[in-house]
Amino acid sequence: MNTLTLNPGRLAALGRSELTLLVRNRAAVALAVLMPLLMVFVLRSSLSGAEGAEAVGEATLTGGTGMVLILVVHMNLVSAYVARREELVLKRLRTGEANDLEILAGTALPAAALALGQIAVLAVAGAAALNVRMPRNPLLLVAAVLAGIVLLAGLSALTSSLTRTVETAGLTTLPLFLATVLGSGLFVPADSLPDPVARLCELLPMSGVMTLVRAGWSGAGDADLVGAALVTLAWTVNTVFAVQRWFRWEPRR
């Protein structure tokens, strides 16, 4: 990766063809559109019984945001990177003018846009339906979501290098899915965990992002925002380094 500039024209061309491919892949569309919705309902029913209706609604929406990120960005992108690598598309693209970052980012563009769209729908429609106030710090929420997308795109690229075929992507995406759902406060609020476990969970890849998302939605509260930002930054920097070092551009032979 010698030059890390991003040319909008090349990104658009790569993103457009990737979007065409995404739309033509029924399973991926179903996964990306329906699963987050389904998960929001599961979340809501599993969270009920807690304090007030508004707290449940808010937890549902922040958890739903995390769900969208992990399902739409991570699961989609791992399959996309593996499929393009196995079809030698990535290798072919590297013979052209697009640089490495443009190839990875262009491929991630449709999934990122889809995730942003779904989170926007969640924020507006979900808030109305669940009788929750609109996000109190939208700027922080947007920043957290964008950081989450960048981090997850990187982690997806890394995961794709450990994934031999599109079929096994369901397996290799599981660890991050479980770690996020169980450890980053999607179903289980962090303060209900024993202290040492909770401290450890704060260091998981998506925990920082989720803390920031919650703070963006409900106002800062007593959360350690600087700590969360630092955890996210550290994961992102390490992931970028690891992708440069270990990303596989062509199939093993």
Next chain:
Amino acid sequence: MTDTVIEAEDLRRGYAGGFEAVRGVSFSVARGEIFALLGTNGAGKTSTVELLEGLAAPTGGQVRVFGLDPYKRRAEVRPRTGVMLQEGGFPSDLSVTETVRMWGGVTSGARPAAEVLELVGLAARSSVRVKQLSGGERRRLDLALALLGRPEVLFLDEPTTGMDPEGRRDTWALVRDLRAQGTTVLLTTHYLEEAEELADRLAMLHEGELVLSGSPAEVTATRPARIRFTLPAGIPAARLPLALRAAAYGQRVEIRTGNLQADLTELLGWARECGAELIGLDARSASLEEAFLEIAENHRTAGGARTEDTKAGTPR
């Protein structure tokens, strides 16, 4: 005065696991030339071309394209080169036109999709999905992408593999047209006929080493011509004139010679004197194919088991 466009100097490429696919290869290609890299499967052709294309850095030696390192100075070199890999690399669910349009978006000064598809004879298939194309059609699509940005240098890795004879002739004509317009072409092939038809100069790779290079005429000129015949029973090969360097296998005789006409005259004169009929007499100058087979044969007996596992190890 010639303007060197591609320069390889003592090029080496090793893979994880210790296998060295390219072992000290040097050559240069002048502007406007068609240069062919020949070799058997696993000879190191693709490994070499990938270094020239800048897909990987060599483990030793250096590559220059337009005087620049194609791996480190990617952003400057890529807009001027066109590449056709040995195997395509297109998403199978895109149509032909969608593929060309996508590639046009990452190519500066790209031709219109319709124009380039017309050029490679794929215009009638423009709305077909890539997965429904035949092997030969995929090669045409790949060629279309390589030509999209009107490159100064074209790398073609086995461009006609999988094509029918007509497709092959079309491609040859296209490559000749490109040369006429000043494009430099580096191609690999295992069709010797293709190299003989197209190449201004060629080089043969064997087990990662360059064993021969020159124009097709020069390469065949350095190989001996061959006379073959069978002697009738009762005339042992030992009676042949000593001046002929003959190798006998029973009654079957093979003579290798740098001077076909003189040796043939000598042989025929001798046959008339002793009234011997030379059965199945066959005399021919060396062709590229013979040169190639001879080299492969010599190295196989010399090189032993080294030809194994050329695909082992992972590219770095």
